[in-house]
Amino acid sequence: MTHRLFHDDAYRRECATQVRAVRRAADGRDEVALEATVFYPAAGGQPADAGTIAGLPVADVREEGGEIWHALVPDPGAAPLAPGQAVEAVIDWARRFDHMQQHTGQHILSQAFLRAVGAQTVAVHMDRSCTLDLAVAALDAGGAAAAEDLANAVVMENRPVRTTEVDLPEAAAMGLRRPPKQTGRLRVVEVDGFDRSACGGTHVRASGEVGPIAIRGWERYKGGVRVEFVCGSRALRDSRRLRERLRALTARLGAAADDLPAAVERLAERARELERELGVARRALHEHEAAALLARATGPPRVVAAAFADRSIEDLRGLARALTAPADGVAILAAGRHLLVARGAEVSLDAAAVVRDALAAFGGRGGGREVAAEGAAPAAPSAEALVAAAVAVARARLAAPP
Ligand SMILES: [Zn+2]
Structure with missing residues (x-):
């Protein structure tokens, strides 16, 4: 059994001791047990401590059957440690004190x-982020603030923190926050x-x-609530990081921190307004474009076929709607490898069938309704090829007796 000096004195940063055993782990690292x-x-x-043993960096520390094994960072140039060898073990104190x-x-x-x-705590994790899991269905801001206030009051009262070793019955008599999982001698x-x-x-x-205890947030987790918190120097760094973000936001939005929610709401409202205006402008543009295209088409039905290298699907749909507003309009449009077919109310043509047959030639797939359908064929050579295939299918169907 390794003597655990951190239990005698958590503030001890180093010790002079001897190597008890050395072994080679499965991952190739040397692991050392000390007296x-x-x-x-x-x-x-x-988390485990970091630091050095005989000047060699320690990568990980694990307990196994009462023995504590220190995995060393591999160093081909360093002389291997040997049982009985006197060594100095030094921990990374900043990391330990943070823990x-x-x-x-x-x-x-x-x-x-x-x-x-x-709310009882049922699990804790302390690593890059610290969390505790509460056995409670929900937590509100008032409850979180009450717990945070109480915790910080206890910090400011600077109460002594003591450790004692007792037997299980003694521990039960002392009244522990949670019943212990282990048996035998307990550290309380x-x-x-x-x-x-x-x-x-x-x-x-x-x-x-x-130092300060700050709750960063909480979320539902496995039927309970997971609370993220930070303490001490971490809380200070966290507060500094938040302040920097807030400063960037207030500068960008030209609003004081307290006015940020209202400033963001104004931005969102303006975005909604612009979107509405853009919708109206787009419709006018599509109607204008459709009128010019339909004027050049013969008919009825007036079939407009067009291929575009770079137009959004949404834009294509808008143009198709404008082209098929007249009852005799037929739109066969493609952008990239996307094909769209639509027809006016009085045209006897199954758009879904046209899309299906045209795309099938290129191994593509599509779907939709009789009045409008679309799909894609990534293997098609071009938008023009898709349009040509769809026009051929549509012409054949339009020419066929009903
Ligand atoms: Zn503890």
Whole structure:
């Protein structure tokens, strides 16, 4: 069993110790077990520590049957470690202290949610983002704010955080926030007079060191609610990032932060207005274009066939509507590899059949109604080829006796 120095003192950053064992893992990395370690292995939602052993960077730390294995970053130039060798183990303190802030903050926030809205925490994750999962159907802004206020009040009271080792019956008598999953000796972490939990992680020594606890947001998750939060220096960085984004938005929209919702609403309203105006202008343009095309067509029925290299499908549909507003109009249009066929009310022609037969020649597919149909043939050589095929099918059908 490795002696866990992080449980004796979470603030210990380094230790002089000896190598107990070295093994080669399946992924080719050397893994080292030490007599004693300051490295916390990934467990209970808290990520593993980073740092160095004998100057060699540690990539990962895992606990296995009471032994803590430190996976080293492969370094072909470094001399391999040997059992019995004296080494210095040093952790990345900034990373560890950040984990201590998030972890202790999570204990406080979980108890705050229990007291403020009666929601029990059923799972926690602390990595790049910190989350806790609440066994509650829904959370509203008022409930989240109440829990956040209570958690930050406990931080500002700077309550001592203590760890004790007890047996299961003793732990039960102390009253833990959640019944413990493990058996035997338990580590109980207490935020003085506020929260008691069984936990093997690393924590700060007083609640004030957690710094601000901020809820970033929440969402429905597996029948409960997942809350994202940040503590300490992370909360400060998060607030700074939000401020920068807000500043960019206020500068771009020329509105004060408090006026942003109204400014965005005005923009959305203007966009809707422009869209309406654009719709009217497009219809007028299509009617104008259709009148010119129909004037050159013979008939009845007046068949207009046209291929375009680059026109949107929506634009094509608008033109087809204008071409078939007159009862004797027939529109056979293509843009890219997309074909559209439509006909006026008095023309006896099945547009869906024309599209189907014309596209089939190129391995394409389409569908629609008797009055208007469309489809695509990615393998067709050109828009002109699609139109020519559709015109041939339509002419044959129009010429055939009813
Ligand atoms: Zn903990």
